[in-house]
Amino acid sequence: MTEDRIICGCNDVHRSTIENAIKDKGLQTSQQIIEELYVRKACGACEDDVREILTEVKGN
Template identity: 45%
Template sequence: MEDRIVCHCMEVSYETIKKAIEDGAKTVDDIKEMTEASTGCGGCEDEIQEILDELLK
Protein backbone atom coordinates (compact mmCIF):
# COMPACT_ATOMS: atom_id res chain seq x y z
CA MET A 1 0.00 0.00 0.00
CA GLU A 2 2.27 2.75 -1.22
CA ASP A 3 -0.54 5.31 -1.18
CA ARG A 4 -1.12 4.90 2.56
CA ILE A 5 -0.80 7.89 4.88
CA VAL A 6 2.22 7.51 7.18
CA CYS A 7 2.00 10.86 8.97
CA HIS A 8 -1.63 11.60 9.75
CA CYS A 9 -0.93 14.97 11.42
CA MET A 10 0.65 16.41 8.27
CA GLU A 11 -1.09 14.02 5.81
CA VAL A 12 2.19 12.72 4.35
CA SER A 13 1.96 9.53 2.31
CA TYR A 14 4.39 6.65 1.87
CA GLU A 15 4.88 7.82 -1.74
CA THR A 16 5.91 11.31 -0.58
CA ILE A 17 8.43 9.83 1.84
CA LYS A 18 9.73 7.46 -0.84
CA LYS A 19 10.17 10.41 -3.23
CA ALA A 20 12.09 12.36 -0.55
CA ILE A 21 14.43 9.38 -0.13
CA GLU A 22 14.91 9.22 -3.91
CA ASP A 23 15.72 12.94 -3.77
CA GLY A 24 18.46 12.37 -1.20
CA ALA A 25 16.88 12.05 2.26
CA LYS A 26 18.92 9.66 4.41
CA THR A 27 17.63 10.34 7.95
CA VAL A 28 14.36 10.98 9.74
CA ASP A 29 15.47 14.60 10.14
CA ASP A 30 15.92 14.84 6.35
CA ILE A 31 12.40 13.48 5.88
CA LYS A 32 11.05 15.99 8.42
CA GLU A 33 12.72 18.88 6.61
CA MET A 34 11.68 17.77 3.13
CA THR A 35 8.09 16.64 3.82
CA GLU A 36 7.08 17.97 7.28
CA ALA A 37 6.24 14.37 8.25
CA SER A 38 6.70 13.71 11.99
CA THR A 39 6.71 17.41 12.83
CA GLY A 40 3.30 17.23 14.51
CA CYS A 41 2.98 14.63 17.25
CA GLY A 42 6.01 12.59 16.14
CA GLY A 43 4.17 9.30 16.44
CA CYS A 44 5.19 8.20 12.95
CA GLU A 45 8.94 8.62 13.47
CA ASP A 46 9.55 4.89 13.98
CA GLU A 47 7.61 4.03 10.81
CA ILE A 48 9.60 6.62 8.85
CA GLN A 49 12.82 5.03 10.13
CA GLU A 50 11.55 1.62 9.02
CA ILE A 51 10.84 3.00 5.53
CA LEU A 52 14.32 4.53 5.40
CA ASP A 53 15.90 1.25 6.50
CA GLU A 54 13.87 -0.68 3.92
CA LEU A 55 14.58 1.61 0.98
CA LEU A 56 18.23 2.41 1.76
CA LYS A 57 19.41 -1.15 2.49
Protein backbone atom coordinates (compact mmCIF):
# COMPACT_ATOMS: atom_id res chain seq x y z
CA MET A 1 0.00 0.00 0.00
CA THR A 2 1.28 3.42 -0.90
CA GLU A 3 2.12 5.75 1.94
CA ASP A 4 -0.39 8.58 2.29
CA ARG A 5 2.13 11.38 2.09
CA ILE A 6 1.46 15.06 1.76
CA ILE A 7 1.61 16.04 -1.90
CA CYS A 8 0.92 19.76 -1.55
CA GLY A 9 2.64 21.06 1.54
CA CYS A 10 1.41 24.58 0.95
CA ASN A 11 -2.22 23.52 1.30
CA ASP A 12 -1.79 20.33 3.33
CA VAL A 13 -3.31 18.03 0.69
CA HIS A 14 -2.55 14.31 1.02
CA ARG A 15 -2.18 11.79 -1.75
CA SER A 16 -5.36 9.98 -0.66
CA THR A 17 -7.37 13.20 -0.97
CA ILE A 18 -6.24 13.62 -4.57
CA GLU A 19 -6.84 9.94 -5.41
CA ASN A 20 -10.31 10.01 -3.91
CA ALA A 21 -11.22 13.21 -5.72
CA ILE A 22 -10.16 11.71 -9.06
CA LYS A 23 -12.21 8.58 -8.42
CA ASP A 24 -15.26 10.07 -6.69
CA LYS A 25 -15.64 13.24 -8.71
CA GLY A 26 -14.42 11.84 -12.01
CA LEU A 27 -11.69 14.45 -12.45
CA GLN A 28 -9.93 14.05 -15.79
CA THR A 29 -7.21 16.69 -15.87
CA SER A 30 -4.62 18.15 -13.53
CA GLN A 31 -6.33 21.53 -13.99
CA GLN A 32 -9.57 20.10 -12.59
CA ILE A 33 -7.67 18.73 -9.59
CA ILE A 34 -6.01 22.08 -9.03
CA GLU A 35 -9.33 23.89 -9.04
CA GLU A 36 -11.19 21.32 -6.99
CA LEU A 37 -8.58 20.82 -4.26
CA TYR A 38 -6.71 24.11 -4.24
CA VAL A 39 -3.39 22.37 -4.81
CA ARG A 40 -0.57 24.06 -6.79
CA LYS A 41 -1.98 27.48 -6.00
CA ALA A 42 1.06 28.67 -4.07
CA CYS A 43 4.63 27.54 -4.87
CA GLY A 44 3.70 25.08 -7.64
CA ALA A 45 6.17 22.42 -6.50
CA CYS A 46 3.46 19.76 -6.32
CA GLU A 47 2.43 20.00 -9.96
CA ASP A 48 4.44 17.01 -11.19
CA ASP A 49 3.16 14.86 -8.33
CA VAL A 50 -0.44 15.79 -9.14
CA ARG A 51 0.10 14.76 -12.77
CA GLU A 52 1.74 11.49 -11.73
CA ILE A 53 -1.13 10.57 -9.42
CA LEU A 54 -3.66 11.38 -12.13
CA THR A 55 -1.84 9.12 -14.59
CA GLU A 56 -1.59 6.31 -12.03
CA VAL A 57 -5.24 6.45 -10.99
CA LYS A 58 -6.58 6.72 -14.51
CA GLY A 59 -4.33 3.88 -15.63
CA ASN A 60 -5.86 1.52 -13.07
